[in-house]
Amino acid sequence: MKYKALKGLQDILPPEISIWQYIESKARDIFKSYGYQEIRLPIMEATDVFIRSIGETSDIVEKEMYTFQDKGGRSVTLRPEGTAPFVRAYVEHHLYNNSSPQKYYYIGPMFRYERPQAFRYRQFYQIGAEAMGIDDPKLDAEIISMLTAMLRNIGIKGLNFEITSIGCKNCRSDFKTALKGYLKDKMSKFCGDCQRRYELNPLRILDCKVPTCIDSRQGSPLVIDFLCTECKNNFNSLKHQLDLLQIPYTINPNLVRGLDYYTKTAFEVSSESLGSQKAVAAGGRYDSMVEEFGGPAIAGIGFAIGMERIISLIKDSFRKPDGPDLFICPLGDEASEKGLQIAEQMRAKGLWVEINYDSASLRSQMRKANRIGARHVIVLGEDELSKGEIVIKNMLNGKETKTTLEIKTFLKIIQKSK
Ligand code: HAM
Numbered sequence: 001m002k003y004k005a006l007k008g009l010q011d012i013l014p015p016e017i018s019i020w021q022y023i024e025s026k027a028r029d030i031f032k033s034y035g036y037q038e039i040r041l042p043i044m045e046a047t048d049v050f051i052r053s054i055g056e057t058s059d060i061v062e063k064e065m066y067t068f069q070d071k072g073g074r075s076v077t078l079r080p081e082g083t084a085p086f087v088r089a090y091v092e093h094h095l096y097n098n099s100s101p102q103k104y105y106y107i108g109p110m111f112r113y114e115r116p117q118a119f120r121y122r123q124f125y126q127i128g129a130e131a132m133g134i135d136d137p138k139l140d141a142e143i144i145s146m147l148t149a150m151l152r153n154i155g156i157k158g159l160n161f162e163i164t165s166i167g168c169k170n171c172r173s174d175f176k177t178a179l180k181g182y183l184k185d186k187m188s189k190f191c192g193d194c195q196r197r198y199e200l201n202p203l204r205i206l207d208c209k210v211p212t213c214i215d216s217r218q219g220s221p222l223v224i225d226f227l228c229t230e231c232k233n234n235f236n237s238l239k240h241q242l243d244l245l246q247i248p249y250t251i252n253p254n255l256v257r258g259l260d261y262y263t264k265t266a267f268e269v270s271s272e273s274l275g276s277q278k279a280v281a282a283g284g285r286y287d288s289m290v291e292e293f294g295g296p297a298i299a300g301i302g303f304a305i306g307m308e309r310i311i312s313l314i315k316d317s318f319r320k321p322d323g324p325d326l327f328i329c330p331l332g333d334e335a336s337e338k339g340l341q342i343a344e345q346m347r348a349k350g351l352w353v354e355i356n357y358d359s360a361s362l363r364s365q366m367r368k369a370n371r372i373g374a375r376h377v378i379v380l381g382e383d384e385l386s387k388g389e390i391v392i393k394n395m396l397n398g399k400e401t402k403t404t405l406e407i408k409t410f411l412k413i414i415q416k417s418k
Pocket of ligand 1: 080081082083084112114119120121122123124125126128129130258279280281282283284285301302303304305306307308309
């Protein structure tokens, strides 16, 4: 074969596409009940949108972005995530003028030039949600509750829900000083990236995946021990709200997000059955991004679910999609023409109808109907056309029903057994 999909990108084909549609529709149902509206944003942005928000020293910006110059010489980037483009649009369209909280969701592809492996792709899909304009742990708890409901509704079990607080700018500066002090004499054991980030952004050292760096940072100070009074109260209140809503969670003070924009609440949902790529969803609060993008001081919180990862968790138990409501087996040219008319009339009534197009024997047409999972079959031959009568065969229970060749009558029979 001459051409293949690029490494780390995949075609999503039937029947697997029905799992995607199922998840998307379950997600939309939940979003509706929480008042979230859909937005569709471009898949490309000016590169600066991501550098400013995700952070210059993050892995995403340093190593994983698909960045190129367009024909006008501008640096553009395929979105590696949805929050920064969302905030760009939020500020550009003054969405903050609507009454708070403003709640939005998006479903679409993201692009990261990572080393492809199981459940890690270069193009992957996220279902994301962002709630703006309220800086209150009640909203944090509600969004976590919505994510829990969504994953439960989709049918995913056995997930770990981890939360933490990574503080605000104020508490983080004390933490940075303590962290740098702790790491100072150990830096020779760290990788080149960490050594570089020590001065630029020491917090990123906590996110490095290199095994020697993981070992060498054991015992380092935790940001949760440096929270200012406001952040501490905020986190306690979040836990209280989650308890009230009976959302199970664990506190993981070692939880580090790979994006710089987070403040206060951060969370991650994971499944042990996914191995090393176990995060199925993640999110948190970002209280200064809107201002950094030129908007007013408005707080935000959101999450994104990795579609491929949740699909892999429900794939095996997913029921195969139904086949057509009706398969028409015409025998001869006249029957074919009549069959096409019937098919069109039935489709106009909302039924899924397939017809055989070639002159195959009745036996092979019946085999085909079986193979595609047709729920009913009718045979149209000379006899049926001249008498104006047909037999509808229910393929699930084998029952045959004789009826006149009138759409009205057999529509009723098929709909009744649906
Ligand atoms: P993130 O943790 O970078 O957060 O990604 C969210 C989820 O996307 C991950 O938990 C994972 O399930 C999925 N994911 C990430 N990278 C890949 C990949 N290469 N292949 C397959 N799945 C992947 C964000 O993107 C934030 N924008 C979430 C957010 C929204 N925070 C606030 N609002």
